[in-house]
Amino acid sequence: MSTAAGADHVRQLPAGADAASPLLEISGLRVSFTLSDGRRLTAVDGINLSVAPSEAVGLAGESGSGKSTVVGAIMGLLAPNGRIDAGNIRYRGLDLVAKGAPLRRTRWREIAVVFQGSLVALNPVIKVRDQVAEAIELRLGESAEVAQEKAKHLLHDVGIPEKRLNAYPHQLSGGQRQRAMLAVALSCSPAVLIGDEPTTALDVIVQAQILELLDRMRQEYGLGLILITHDLAVIADMCDRVAIMYAGRIVESGSVKEIFSAPRHPYTQALLGAAPDARAGRRTIKVLEGHPPDLSALPPGCHFAPRCPLADARCREEDPPTIEYADRVTLACHRYSLGDGKPPTPIDAPYPTLELGKR
Amino acid sequence: MKARRWLLGRLGGAIATILMVLLLNFVLFRLMPGSPDRALARNPRVSAAAMEAARVRWGLDKPIFPDQLIAYVGATLKGDFGYSVKYGGREVTSVIGEKIGPTLLIVGLGEIIALAAGIALGAWTGWRRGRFGDRVGTLGALILYSMPYFWLGMLLITLFATTLGWLPTSGISTPGGPGGIEGAIDLLRHAALPIATIALGLIGQYAILLRSSVAESLREGYVLTARAKGLRDERILRGHILPNALLPTVTLAALNAGYVIGGALTVEIVFSWPGLGLLTQEALQSRDYPILQGVFLLLSVSVVMANLLADLLYSRLDPRVRHGAAR
Amino acid sequence: MSASASVNLSTRIRKRVSGGNRIALLLLRRWDARIAIMIVSLLTLSGVAPETLVGPLQTATTATADALLPPSGTHLFGTDDLGRDLLNLTVHGARISLVVGALSAAITLVIGGGIGMIAGYRGGRVDALLMRVADTFLILPTFVLALILAPILRELIGDQTEIFGIRTTLLTIVAVIGFTSWSSTARIVRSQTLSLRERTFVERARLVGLSPMRIIARHIFPNIRTVLVANGIVVIAGSILTESTLSFIGLGDPFQPSWGTILGNAQSAAAPSLGAWWFIAAPGCAILITVVACTIIGNAIDELLDRDVRVQR
Numbered sequence: 001m002s003t004a005a006g007a008d009h010v011r012q013l014p015a016g017a018d019a020a021s022p023l024l025e026i027s028g029l030r031v032s033f034t035l036s037d038g039r040r041l042t043a044v045d046g047i048n049l050s051v052a053p054s055e056a057v058g059l060a061g062e063s064g065s066g067k068s069t070v071v072g073a074i075m076g077l078l079a080p081n082g083r084i085d086a087g088n089i090r091y092r093g094l095d096l097v098a099k100g101a102p103l104r105r106t107r108w109r110e111i112a113v114v115f116q117g118s119l120v121a122l123n124p125v126i127k128v129r130d131q132v133a134e135a136i137e138l139r140l141g142e143s144a145e146v147a148q149e150k151a152k153h154l155l156h157d158v159g160i161p162e163k164r165l166n167a168y169p170h171q172l173s174g175g176q177r178q179r180a181m182l183a184v185a186l187s188c189s190p191a192v193l194i195g196d197e198p199t200t201a202l203d204v205i206v207q208a209q210i211l212e213l214l215d216r217m218r219q220e221y222g223l224g225l226i227l228i229t230h231d232l233a234v235i236a237d238m239c240d241r242v243a244i245m246y247a248g249r250i251v252e253s254g255s256v257k258e259i260f261s262a263p264r265h266p267y268t269q270a271l272l273g274a275a276p277d278a279r280a281g282r283r284t285i286k287v288l289e290g291h292p293p294d295l296s297a298l299p300p301g302c303h304f305a306p307r308c309p310l311a312d313a314r315c316r317e318e319d320p321p322t323i324e325y326a327d328r329v330t331l332a333c334h335r336y337s338l339g340d341g342k343p344p345t346p347i348d349a350p351y352p353t354l355e356l357g358k359r
Numbered sequence: 360m361k362a363r364r365w366l367l368g369r370l371g372g373a374i375a376t377i378l379m380v381l382l383l384n385f386v387l388f389r390l391m392p393g394s395p396d397r398a399l400a401r402n403p404r405v406s407a408a409a410m411e412a413a414r415v416r417w418g419l420d421k422p423i424f425p426d427q428l429i430a431y432v433g434a435t436l437k438g439d440f441g442y443s444v445k446y447g448g449r450e451v452t453s454v455i456g457e458k459i460g461p462t463l464l465i466v467g468l469g470e471i472i473a474l475a476a477g478i479a480l481g482a483w484t485g486w487r488r489g490r491f492g493d494r495v496g497t498l499g500a501l502i503l504y505s506m507p508y509f510w511l512g513m514l515l516i517t518l519f520a521t522t523l524g525w526l527p528t529s530g531i532s533t534p535g536g537p538g539g540i541e542g543a544i545d546l547l548r549h550a551a552l553p554i555a556t557i558a559l560g561l562i563g564q565y566a567i568l569l570r571s572s573v574a575e576s577l578r579e580g581y582v583l584t585a586r587a588k589g590l591r592d593e594r595i596l597r598g599h600i601l602p603n604a605l606l607p608t609v610t611l612a613a614l615n616a617g618y619v620i621g622g623a624l625t626v627e628i629v630f631s632w633p634g635l636g637l638l639t640q641e642a643l644q645s646r647d648y649p650i651l652q653g654v655f656l657l658l659s660v661s662v663v664m665a666n667l668l669a670d671l672l673y674s675r676l677d678p679r680v681r682h683g684a685a686r
Numbered sequence: 687m688s689a690s691a692s693v694n695l696s697t698r699i700r701k702r703v704s705g706g707n708r709i710a711l712l713l714l715r716r717w718d719a720r721i722a723i724m725i726v727s728l729l730t731l732s733g734v735a736p737e738t739l740v741g742p743l744q745t746a747t748t749a750t751a752d753a754l755l756p757p758s759g760t761h762l763f764g765t766d767d768l769g770r771d772l773l774n775l776t777v778h779g780a781r782i783s784l785v786v787g788a789l790s791a792a793i794t795l796v797i798g799g800g801i802g803m804i805a806g807y808r809g810g811r812v813d814a815l816l817m818r819v820a821d822t823f824l825i826l827p828t829f830v831l832a833l834i835l836a837p838i839l840r841e842l843i844g845d846q847t848e849i850f851g852i853r854t855t856l857l858t859i860v861a862v863i864g865f866t867s868w869s870s871t872a873r874i875v876r877s878q879t880l881s882l883r884e885r886t887f888v889e890r891a892r893l894v895g896l897s898p899m900r901i902i903a904r905h906i907f908p909n910i911r912t913v914l915v916a917n918g919i920v921v922i923a924g925s926i927l928t929e930s931t932l933s934f935i936g937l938g939d940p941f942q943p944s945w946g947t948i949l950g951n952a953q954s955a956a957a958p959s960l961g962a963w964w965f966i967a968a969p970g971c972a973i974l975i976t977v978v979a980c981t982i983i984g985n986a987i988d989e990l991l992d993r994d995v996r997v998q999r
C-alpha cells in the first residue's frame with residue numbers, strides 16, 4: 001500500500017525548532033477554568049508527559065479527569081475561560097505555551113488531533129474529500145488539484161471505498177466517519193497524532209478496526225501517538241507507555257508492561273481490577289466506590305483519598321509527591337517511597353470485591 | 360425517498376395554508392358590514408347586469424355552506440376577486456396588478472441589500488460574541504429592528520430630502536420629467552429612500568438571527584476541528600460556520616416575510632409610493648374591502664411561496680435534508 | 687415584530703423552569719436589564735398619571751400655542767400642526783400605547799397560552815390541527831389581516847361606546863392584535879407543555895385521576911409561568927409596534943391618540959417635508975425606547991432561563 005501523502009514527504013521543521021530535542025514534551029502543566037460564579041477550577045494540575053517518534057503513549061482516566069483539557073492546552077485551543085497557569089509544552093524545543101507561540105505553524109502540520117465523536121468533529125455540509133483536501137491546500141500550499149488527488153489517496157489509504165469519495169459525513173457509517181477523520185488528521189503529515197477517545201461510541205468490531213488502522217498509520221508515518229481513552233484494554237494492546245490520570249493529576253506512569261503487570265497506585269489497581277479478565281480466568285472484580293471529586297472545591301491532600309482503602313491522616317493533609325523511581329516511571333502515593341533505587345514493591349489495596357457468577 | 364416525502368409534506372402544508380387563507384377570506388366576506396349583496400348594491404358604479412352576473416358566479420342565491428363557499432373558492436382560484444368599490448367598479452385583479460411592480464421594486468431591492476448587510480453584520484457580531492464590538496453591533500441591530508418602518512422613513516425624508524435636499528421627498532417620478540435613461544435615474548432617485556428604509560428596517564432582523572446562529576455554531580465540534588487545522592479565522596467563518604449558520608436564517612427569514620411585507624406597506628404611505636401599500640391605505644379609507652381582501656390573498660400566497668422556496672433552498676443547501684437524513 | 691422576536695425565543699427548547707423570583711433577582715444584577723426596567727417603570731408612571739405630569743390632554747380647541755413651533759423652553763418637544771404641545775401629547779400617548787399594548791399582549795398570551803397548553807397536553811390530532819393553524823398564522827401577513835379585521839369589527843360593534851374608559855375603536859385594535867399574533871406564544875408554550883407532560887409529577891396527577899383541565903391549571907401552568915412572562919414582555923413590544931402601525935395608517939382613535947396616531951398626524955401634516963423633525967422625533971423615540979427596553983428585558987429573562995436549564999441538567 002502506498003503512503004501517498006506522507007512518509008516520503010521530507011519533513012521540514014518550523015523555524016526555531018530543533019530536530020535533536022524531544023518530539024513533544026509536557027512538563028508541570030497546570031490548566032484552570034474560570035467558572036461563571038468567579039471561582040477557578042483546576043482541571044489539569046502539574047502533569048508531565050512526553051512522546052517520541054513512532055511511540056504510542058496512552059493517557060487513561062475517568063471522564064472529567066482532564067484528558068481533553070491536556071489536548072486543548074497542546075493545541076492552544078482551550079475554551080475562552082481556560083488558562084494555562086504553569087508549565088511547559090515543547091514541540092522539538094519550540095515553546096507552545098509562550099505568548100506568540102507559533103501555533104499557526106504547528107497546528108495540523110506538526111500536531112493533529114482525531115477528536116472524539118466524528119459526527120460533530122466533521123463539518124456536516126462539506127464533502128469529506130474537501131475536508132481532507134482543505135488543510136493540504138491551505139496549510140501546505142498545494143494547488144487545488146494536487147490537494148484533491150492527495151485527499152483521494154489518503155481516503156483510500158484509511159479504507160474509504162472509492163464510491164464514497166464524494167460523500168457527506170452523514171452518508172458514512174460511524175466507522176467510516178472515524179476513518180475519514182483520521183484522513184483529515186493525516187492530511188498534512190503531522191509528526192504527532194493525538195487521538196482523543198477516537199473509538200468511543202463505536203461498536204467493538206469497528207473499534208478494533210480503527211485501532212488497527214491507527215497502529216498501522218503510526219508505523220507507516222513514524223507518528224508519535226498520544227492515545228486518550230478510558231479503556232485500559234485498548235492501551236494494553238496499542239501503547240508502549242501509559243499515564244494514569246485522576247482529578248487532573250497523573251498518579252502513575254511508566255511502560256505498559258510494568259504498570260499492567262505490577263500496578264502500584266491504588267487507583268491504577270482499581271481500574272485494572274474493575275473488569276473481569278477472561279484470559280486470566282479472573283472472575284472477581286474490584287469495586288471502586290464514590291465519585292471523582294468536584295475539581296472546583298478540592299480538599300487538601302491526595303485527590304484520591306476519599307475513595308482509597310489505604311488512605312490515612314497524612315493522605316488527607318499532604319499532597320503525595322510524584323517520585324520517579326526509574327526513567328520516565330512515576331508514582332504519586334504516600335504509601336510508596338523512593339527506596340534503594342529498586343522499584344517499590346506493590347501494595348495490594350483492599351478494595352471490596354464482587355464475585356461474578358459462574359457460567 | 361425520504362427527501363421527496365419531506366418536500367411533499369411541505370407542499371401539502373403550503374396548500375393547506377392557502378386553503379385556510381381562502382376560508383378566512385370567505386368568512387371575512389360574510390362578516391363584512393352588510394351582506395356581500397348589499398356591499399355590491401352600495402357600489403353605484405357596478406351595473407345591474409354585472410351585479411346579477413356576480414350573484415350567480417358567487418352563488419349568492421344559494422346557502423352559505425357549502426354552495427357559496429365552493430363557489431367562492433372556485434371563483435377565487437379562477438382569478439375572480441370581485442370589483443373594487445373605489446376604482447370605478449374595476450376588477451380587483453387589474454387594480455392590484457398595476458401596483459405590484461412598484462412594490463416589488465422597493466421590497467425586492469431592499470430585501471437584497473438587507474440580506475447582504477445583515478449577514479455581514481450578524482457574522483461579525485456573532486464571531487465576536489460578548490466583546491465590545493458585538494455589544495455595540497447588537498444594540499444597533501436591536502434598535503433598527505425596533506423602529507417602525509414608517510418612522511424610519513419619515514426620519515430619512517426629513518434628513519436626506521428636506522434638510523439636505525439630496526433626494527426627492529415622495530412619489531415615483533418627477534411629474535412631466537424626462538424619459539429614457541434619465542427617466543430611469545429619476546426613478547432610482549425616487550426609489551432610493553424607500554429602498555433604504557426597507558433595507559435598514561430589515562438589516563436588524565437578519566443580523567440578530569445570524570448572530571445567534573453563528574454564536575451557536577462556534578460551540579460545534581467542527582469549528583474546533585477547523586481551528587485545530589490551523590485555518591485562519593476568516594476561513595473558519597466563511598468556509599465552516601456560515602454554510603451551517605445560514606441555514607436556519609434562511610428558514611426564519613422566510614417565516615418572517617409576512618411581517619416584513621406588512622411593515623413595508625407603511626413605507627409606501629410615507630413616500631406616496633404608488634404600490635400595494637398606498638393602495639391598501641386608500642382602500643382602507645374608502646372601506647374598499649374587495650381590494651383589501653385581494654391584497655391579503657396576494658400577499659399570503661406570496662409569503663407561502665416564499666416559504667416553500669426557502670424549504671427548497673434549504674434542501675439544496677443542506678446535504679442532510681437533500682439525502683433525507685434527520686433534520 | 688412579535689413573530690420574529692419570539693421565533694428567536696422558541697428556537698431554544700427549555701426543559702424546566704423554576705424560581706421566578708430568583709430570575710427576577712438575577713435580572714436586577716444585569717446592568718442592561720436594570721436600565722431597561724427603569725425606562726419601562728418611568729414610562730408606566732407617565733402612562734398612569736399623565737394629568738399630574740403635563741396637565742389634561744390638549745385638543746385642537748384647548749391648544750394655545752402657535753403651530754409647528756420647534757422645541758423651546760416653554761415647549762420642550764415643540765408643538766404640532768394644531769399648536770398642541772408635543773410633550774403633552776407624547777406623555778398622554780404613553781397611556782394609550784401602553785394600555786393597548788398590554789391588553790393586546792394579555793389577549794395574545796391567553797389565546798396562545800391556552801392553545802399551546804391544550805395542544806401540548808392532548809397531543810395527537812388535536813395537537814397536529816392546532817399547530818397547523820398556528821403555523822399558518824405565523825407565516826401569514828397577519829398585519830394585513832388586522833387591517834381588514836379592524837374596520838369590519840368596528841362597523842359590527844359601532845364605535846361610539848366606551849368600556850372601562852377605553853373607546854371601542856381602541857378595543858377593536860386590541861382584539862385584532864390579540865387574534866393575529868398568538869401563534870408564536872402557542873408554539874413556545876406547547877413545547878414547554880410537551881416536556882412537562884412527561885414529568886413524574888404530571889404523571890402522578892394523571893394516575894390519581896385529576897381531570898386534564900385541573901392538571902393543566904395546577905401542574906402545567908405554574909411551571910410555564912416564567913416562560914410566559916418572558917414571552918409576554920416581548921409580545922408587549924410587538925403589540926406596541928403593531929398598534930402604532932395600525933394607528934399610523936388611521937385606525938387609531940383621534941380622541942385618544944397613541945404615539946402611532948401622533949405620527950399619523952405628522953404624516954398628514956407633511957411634517958417630514960416641512961422639516962418639522964420634532965413632530966416626528968418625540969413620539970417615535972417613545973416607541974423605539976419602549977420596544978428596545980421590553981426586548982432587552984425579555985431576552986435577558988430568556989437567557990437566564992436558558993442558563994438555569996443548563997445548570998440543572
Ligand SMILES: Nc1ncnc2c1ncn2[C@@H]1O[C@H](COP(=O)(O)OP(=O)(O)O)[C@@H](O)[C@H]1O
Pocket residue numbers: 033034035041043061062063064065066067068069070079080081082295
Ligand atoms: N470550559 C470549561 N469551563 C469549566 N470547566 C471545564 C471546562 N472544560 C472542562 N472543564 C472541566 O474540567 C474538567 C476536565 O474536563 P476534560 O478535560 O474534558 O476531562 P476528560 O476529557 O478527561 O473527560 C472537568 O471537570 C470539566 O468539568
Ligand code: SF4
Pocket residue numbers: 265266267302303304305306308309310311312315320332333334335
Ligand atoms: S496517597 Fe494515600 S490516599 Fe492517595 S492513593 Fe496513596 S494511599 Fe491512597
Ligand SMILES: [Mg+2]
Pocket residue numbers: 064067068069196
Ligand atoms: Mg474528554
